[in-house]
Amino acid sequence: xxxxxxxxxxxxxxxxxxxxxxxxxxxxxxxxxxxxxxxxxxxxxxxxxxxxxxxxxxxxxxxxxxxxxxxxxxxxxxxxxxxxxxxxxxxxxxxxxxxxxxxxxxxxxxxxxxxxxxxxxxxxxxxxxxxxxxxxxxxxxxxxxxxxxxxxxxxxxxxxxxxxxxxxxxxxxxxxxxxxxxxxxxxxxxxxxxxxxxxxxxxxxxxxxxxxxxxxxxxxxxxxxxxxxxxxxxxxxxxxxxxxxxxxxxxxxxxxxxxxxxxxxxxxxxxxxxxxxxxxxxxxxxxxxxxx
Numbered sequence: 001x002x003x004x005x006x007x008x009x010x011x012x013x014x015x016x017x018x019x020x021x022x023x024x025x026x027x028x029x030x031x032x033x034x035x036x037x038x039x040x041x042x043x044x045x046x047x048x049x050x051x052x053x054x055x056x057x058x059x060x061x062x063x064x065x066x067x068x069x070x071x072x073x074x075x076x077x078x079x080x081x082x083x084x085x086x087x088x089x090x091x092x093x094x095x096x097x098x099x100x101x102x103x104x105x106x107x108x109x110x111x112x113x114x115x116x117x118x119x120x121x122x123x124x125x126x127x128x129x130x131x132x133x134x135x136x137x138x139x140x141x142x143x144x145x146x147x148x149x150x151x152x153x154x155x156x157x158x159x160x161x162x163x164x165x166x167x168x169x170x171x172x173x174x175x176x177x178x179x180x181x182x183x184x185x186x187x188x189x190x191x192x193x194x195x196x197x198x199x200x201x202x203x204x205x206x207x208x209x210x211x212x213x214x215x216x217x218x219x220x221x222x223x224x225x226x227x228x229x230x231x232x233x234x235x236x237x238x239x240x241x242x243x244x245x246x247x248x249x250x251x252x253x254x255x256x257x258x259x260x261x262x263x264x265x266x267x268x269x270x271x272x273x274x275x276x277x278x279x280x281x282x283x284x285x286x287x288x289x290x291x292x
Contacts, residue, residue: 037066118150
């Protein structure tokens with residue numbers, strides 16, 4: 001036995017080394033991606049962090065291991081880096097990971113996930129977004145609506161139309177309203193006209209107002225605080241109808257007098273003005289070849 005070991009031992013050692021080298025070569029990108037992710041988690045230098053994140057994003061499918069480890073981290077800023085990595089992936093795994101991050105406890109992570117889905121512009125995620133909106137807690141529903149908005153596809157508007165229901169809780173309907181406002185197409189305006197009869201109060205601010213508040217909360221924006229909200233600005237608590245009117249004015253550029261407190265005849269007149277705009281907009285759009 002000793003004789004065989006002395007005779008063949010060196011060859012076995014060389015073979016084991018060769019196998020280890022082949023393994024390292026085959027998985028070198030995966031291993032490096034995990035190393036970059038590990039360094040990212042504990043990096044405080046912005047330039048170094050940017051370099052590591054760029055390397056991870058450019059690693060292609062090999063980055064999956066490293067991105068997955070970032071997404072499992074307890075710290076939201078680290079999970080956010082993982083979601084940014086997902087922006088550069090194109091696979092069923094990355095799509096599912098982005099959908100899962102729409103229910104993250106961190107608003108920043110949820111918004112980055114919605115942005116990632118929009119970057120991919122994959123209409124195949126829309127059924128999953130519809131299901132998430134229907135079943136999720138408010139934060140998840142908000143993220144699903146934001147993802148539909150960021151996709152900005154005709155299929156997104158069709159999904160919002162399917163989701164919209166007068167029986168929805170006011171806050172949830174307001175999320176759909178914000179998405180329609182963000183997409184801003186004539187098709188969205190037509191759906192918003194249907195919301196002008198909903199006089200339920202929504203206490204929460206709009207998505208745009210929330211984003212502005214977060215920006216003003218940054219220390220660099222401190223000098224702007226005094227001028228950030230004029231004394232005559234409308235209160236955050238407004239009806240669905242008033243929010244829909246504000247969105248219609250933004251999309252159409254037409255602003256008839258509208259308020260939830262005005263007489264029904266005045267409100268109906270304002271709705272007719274927006275319907276006339278929609279009719280003119282439809283008439284001015286070029287017809288498709290073949291008379292479609």
